[in-house]
Amino acid sequence: xxxxxxxxxxxxxxxxxxxxxxxxxxxxxxxxxxxxxxxxxxxxxxxxxxxxxxxxxxxxxxxxxxxxxxxxxxxxxxxxxxxxxxxxxxxxxxxxxxxxxxxxxxxxxxxxxxxxxxxxxxxxxxxxxxxxxxxxxxxxxxxxxxxxxxxxxxxxxxxxxxxxxxxxxxxxxxxxxxxxxxxxxxxxxxxxxxxxxxxxxxxxxxxxxxxxxxxxxxxxxxxxxxxxxxxxxxxxxxxxxxxxxxxxxxxxxxxxxxxxxxxxxxxxxxxxxxxxxxxxxxxxxxxxxxxxxxxxxxxxxxxxxxxxxxxxxxxxxxxxxxxxxxxxxxxxxxxxxxxxxxxxxxxxxxxxxxxxxxxxxxxxxxxxxxxxxxxxxxxxx
Amino acid sequence: xxxxxxxxxxxxxxxxxxxxxxxxxxxxxxxxxxxxxxxxxxxxxxxxxxxxxxxxxxxxxxxxxxxxxxxxxxxxxxxxxxxxxxxxxxxxxxxxxxxxxxxxxxxxxxxxxxxxxxxxxxxxxxxxxxxxxxxxxxxxxxxxxxxxxxxxxxxxxxxxxxxxxxxxxxxxxxxxxxxxxxxxxxxxxxxxxxxxxxxxxxxxxxxxxxxxxxxxxxxxxxxxxxxxxxxxxxxxxxxxxxxxxxxxxxxxxxxxxxxxxxxxxxxxxxxxxxxxxxxxxxxxxxxxxxxxxxxxxxxxxxxxxxxxxxxxxxxxxxxxxxxxxxxxxxxxxxxxxxxxxxxxxxxxxxxxxxxxxxxxxxxxxxxxxxxxxxxxxxxx
Numbered sequence: 149x150x151x152x153x154x155x156x157x158x159x160x161x162x163x164x165x166x167x168x169x170x171x172x173x174x175x176x177x178x179x180x181x182x183x184x185x186x187x188x189x190x191x192x193x194x195x196x197x198x199x200x201x202x203x204x205x206x207x208x209x210x211x212x213x214x215x216x217x218x219x220x221x222x223x224x225x226x227x228x229x230x231x232x233x234x235x236x237x238x239x240x241x242x243x244x245x246x247x248x249x250x251x252x253x254x255x256x257x258x259x260x261x262x263x264x265x266x267x268x269x270x271x272x273x274x275x276x277x278x279x280x281x282x283x284x285x286x287x288x289x290x291x292x293x294x295x296x297x298x299x300x301x302x303x304x305x306x307x308x309x310x311x312x313x314x315x316x317x318x319x320x321x322x323x324x325x326x327x328x329x330x331x332x333x334x335x336x337x338x339x340x341x342x343x344x345x346x347x348x349x350x351x352x353x354x355x356x357x358x359x360x361x362x363x364x365x366x367x368x369x370x371x372x373x374x375x376x377x378x379x380x381x382x383x384x385x386x387x388x389x390x391x392x393x394x395x396x397x398x399x400x401x402x403x404x405x406x407x408x409x410x411x412x413x414x415x416x417x418x419x420x421x422x423x424x425x426x427x428x429x430x431x432x433x434x435x436x437x438x439x440x441x442x443x444x445x446x447x448x449x450x451x452x453x454x455x456x457x458x459x460x461x462x463x464x465x466x467x468x469x470x471x472x473x474x475x476x477x478x479x480x481x482x483x484x485x486x487x488x489x490x491x492x493x494x495x496x497x498x499x500x501x502x503x504x505x506x507x508x509x510x511x512x513x514x515x516x517x518x519x520x521x522x523x524x525x526x527x528x529x
Numbered sequence: 530x531x532x533x534x535x536x537x538x539x540x541x542x543x544x545x546x547x548x549x550x551x552x553x554x555x556x557x558x559x560x561x562x563x564x565x566x567x568x569x570x571x572x573x574x575x576x577x578x579x580x581x582x583x584x585x586x587x588x589x590x591x592x593x594x595x596x597x598x599x600x601x602x603x604x605x606x607x608x609x610x611x612x613x614x615x616x617x618x619x620x621x622x623x624x625x626x627x628x629x630x631x632x633x634x635x636x637x638x639x640x641x642x643x644x645x646x647x648x649x650x651x652x653x654x655x656x657x658x659x660x661x662x663x664x665x666x667x668x669x670x671x672x673x674x675x676x677x678x679x680x681x682x683x684x685x686x687x688x689x690x691x692x693x694x695x696x697x698x699x700x701x702x703x704x705x706x707x708x709x710x711x712x713x714x715x716x717x718x719x720x721x722x723x724x725x726x727x728x729x730x731x732x733x734x735x736x737x738x739x740x741x742x743x744x745x746x747x748x749x750x751x752x753x754x755x756x757x758x759x760x761x762x763x764x765x766x767x768x769x770x771x772x773x774x775x776x777x778x779x780x781x782x783x784x785x786x787x788x789x790x791x792x793x794x795x796x797x798x799x800x801x802x803x804x805x806x807x808x809x810x811x812x813x814x815x816x817x818x819x820x821x822x823x824x825x826x827x828x829x830x831x832x833x834x835x836x837x838x839x840x841x842x843x844x845x846x847x848x849x850x851x852x853x854x855x856x857x858x859x860x861x862x863x864x865x866x867x868x869x870x871x872x873x874x875x876x877x878x879x880x881x882x883x884x885x886x887x888x889x890x891x892x893x894x895x896x897x898x899x900x901x902x903x904x905x906x907x908x909x
């Protein structure tokens with residue numbers, strides 16, 4: 149999916165393994181589910197790759213999140229797992245504390261850390277075996293070549309991303325609790341932004357106050373986009389950006405203990421008509437969001453509410469997506485998408501309008517679809 | 530060194546050099562691609578050739594006649610891109626490969642008359658699609674742009690100096706607010722946002738503390754205590770130029786012998802700066818930096834895990850000259866910018882940090898910072 153915010157040079161924040169919120173038994177359950185999928189597909193191991201930008205499956209199965217480069221977990225069906233981190237040997241003990249996997253090595257010495265492990269794996273197996281591979285799309289050529297050179301002729305890789313997608317999409321109770329926590333940080337950040345802007349600060353400094361508040365609440369990652377032109381365009385931090393705009397429209401995304409929450413925020417008195425229309429559209433979209441409803445139906449409702457106005461370019465004709473371990477997960481809420489809302493998943497619904505006559509507005513809400521109905525995780529008025 | 534003038538931006542000059550290379554190679558166009566990864570240790574080729582930092586994946590097409598097109602993702606960022614890029618044309622869309630295909634088709638550029646740079650820095654999904662589009666016919670010129678940008682222009686050095694100024698303000702802020710009871714991530718959050726307020730658009734900020742550090746890492750949950758030694762690798766970017774300060778601060782009273790031990794790092798830094806002149810190999814500089822440690826009886830510690838490298842290049846322009854390491858034989862050139870840091874673990878004090886961003890001049894490696902690293906302490 150398209151990257152929507154500027155990725156930072158390093159992921160700041162208090163990364164670790166918070167065992168009070170995500171204890172070892174949670175990973176035992178996740179690995180049990182992974183083993184079931186491995187058995188069903190006749191995989192003797194699962195290799196899971198992630199990098200600092202995208203690490204959904206890696207984080208789910210290992211709790212490890214690369215902050216700068218990459219990591220790969222080798223998870224054999226019936227033997228001790230190993231994880232290789234793209235950090236120097238000096239940093240392995242500290243970084244390794246982020247995962248339940250005890251056999252942690254630097255990935256910088258591939259010949260010493262991958263090959264012996266893989267040789268031993270192959271000696272335990274009988275003949276050519278199959279290994280499930282997650283995250284191949286993220287691998288750079290140099291890494292993929294090293295992996296292929298080390299494994300050629302001895303195993304067969306099978307892409308596992310689609311097979312694992314349902315497991316990653318259905319949010320477990322602990323994940324939903326953390327998404328709710330992440331949402332509360334989003335709300336606190338939005339409050340800080342509003343206080344700063346209403347106190348006379350410009351948009352950039354108000355956006356920084358949002359980030360300061362979120363990071364002070366131990367957010368793992370914070371992404372903010374903001375407008376200085378009444379919400380017509382949103383920009384990332386880059387140098388000094390002057391101007392306030394009215395309304396100030398912003399986007400805030402927060403990751404807390406590996407789970408994301410996000411919201412559009414509108415502050416000020418400007419564009420009330422656009423804001424009202426956007427709010428009505430979002431209300432209708434939320435009301436329609438139920439298990440099994442096609443996402444195209446939600447998109448159709450949104451398109452109807454545009455009523456001749458242009459969609460906001462930041463959203464275009466994509467009126468939502470799933471969210472959780474990644475900031476944007478499939479499906480995109482477009483008119484031609486055949487996917488439907490799944491019970492157990494968490495979604496962002498969003499609507500945007502850009503119209504010279506009524507102004508610009510961007511609104512969103514996060515919802516949890518359950519068999520009993522739709523729970524609104526949060527919606528900033 | 531490229532001398533950027535008011536009439537021609539650095540990125541435009543680099544495109545001109547790239548176009549000359551195309552003429553020499555008998556090729557029609559260069560496609561330089563970059564992901565939205567924004568590593569501070571790697572060049573972002575689209576940024577180098579356009580002076581625009583895209584949010585997502587991006588590319589620049591340079592044609593033989595010198596004309597150029599920037600393509601950015603996501604599509605909604607078109608207005609910012611068009612306003613910030615120095616290319617002749619700016620396009621935007623949500624799928625980089627589709628946009629590249631459209632552009633090549635529209636311009637009638639045949640892959641067999643093209644060169645590419647940077648495909649290896651993309652993930653497999655993107656690189657495989659691009660290879661399919663080009664049908665294996667384009668000529669890889671990997672590292673062309675990295676090499677073209679190995680020496681910073683005056684404009685870029687000025688930006689690096691501004692980034693250094695921001696880093697120094699960040700360090701001042703650290704000295705101002707660090708206190709026992711504060712958590713590492715709270716301190717990092719404050720100085721990170723402080724630097725953002727004064728123009729730091731990104732920041733590779735590592736900052737951690739311990740009574741006896743083994744290395745520096747990203748801030749965590751640990752609560753600062755009296756007697757902790759805070760290590761800070763403060764690395765803001767200003768308009769795409771990263772600069773890095775390495776600093777060491779004690780909370781409270783300095784331990785016995787701390788200043789004397791830290792002076793070894795300072796001597797190593799001074800020796801490295803004096804040695805780093807144009808024409809010298811980086812490996813020689815690294816050996817000279819190791820000298821004061823050997824002289825003080827710590828020769829056995831001049832290797833991992835007690836240290837990693839004595840410095841390194843900085844993105845987003847070019848990460849050349851690469852690591853300040855005994856294994857790097859690159860010859861230094863005037864205008865190269867990197868961080869020199871004789872950071873070192875010593876048994877008495879633990880890991881200590883001392884480093885400045887430098888630019889190579891005929892007189893040695895000039896620090897971009899206004900003051901040198903000292904064995905600082907925060908009174909409590």
